[in-house]
Amino acid sequence: MGSVSNTMSESIQLTLAGEARMVAFGRLLADACQGYGTVYLQGNLGAGKTTLCRGVLRGFGYEGAVKSPTYTLVEPYEMEQASVYHFDLYRLGDPEELDFLGVRDYFDSPSLCLIEWPDRGKGFLPAADIILSIEYLPEARIVTVDPQTGHGRAICKTIAGRQGMLAEEVC
Template identity: 60%
Template sequence: METITRAIDSDSEMVAFGEQLGRIFAHHTGPLSVHLIGNLGAGKTTLTRGILRAFGHEGAVKSPTYTLVETYEFPSRRVYHFDLYRLGDPEELEYMGIRDYFVEHNLCLLEWPERGEGVLPAPDVMVNIAVQGAGRRVALQASDAALQAQLAHC
């Protein structure tokens, strides 16, 4: 699948880009798994803030580093924001019933998905965020051609 890349110059641009992604995710039917990949401070939670704003969330968005997951309820979709940074072993996800999150119209945003390798389902969308000078380089890939085409317009 082709990689779509975007240059992001500021936190406000990252939030705006997240809102564009969120609008696409809001209209997608069925469950969605989005893997957010990047080093500490790359902007994964900032992007998540934008995605949640597209659904109407106006409050703070914190990374669920200690709780592992934060839940956001919206009329059209339930969004789960995972941070697996402190996960000791992927098997811990089985104990928390991880497979139950990837159903219906749920959107699962996963920071540090590599920590759950072997347990997590394959991503529908992969978002790779890398520091590039003072900004960020975002690379997107979708497993579905129609979703990939929508992402190309962000």
């Protein structure tokens, strides 16, 4: 079961039970982002950040394997509908490494950037449009969507308007 509630005037909190719900939310997020933006993903190891990214990619029609780019730092996905860059900064030694890798180029084009462990890139990453915080519970995940920009508020508004999609049974 999935549910959505407003925790503040702009933030949204969702309770997502099961991997299928997290993937369904990722698909909804893909649609809400309209193919561009910067999304920070926060949560402990195993919280479901990569599963959410898989859902976003499925929302753009990508059917291949999706793994966390823990060692490569970024995995690009060029699709007809969007360019999505999945970052995992967990093993980043120093934020300055991002500059050496040329990651700023990923943010200069119209694309959707999903960034796991964004705190490790502080000072070298652009501001987030939304910050997604995922809290692990034994039988569900609590996802808080916190908008940071006008685009982020539009994303939240779309998610709130489609909350029924997450309440329906997921196959």
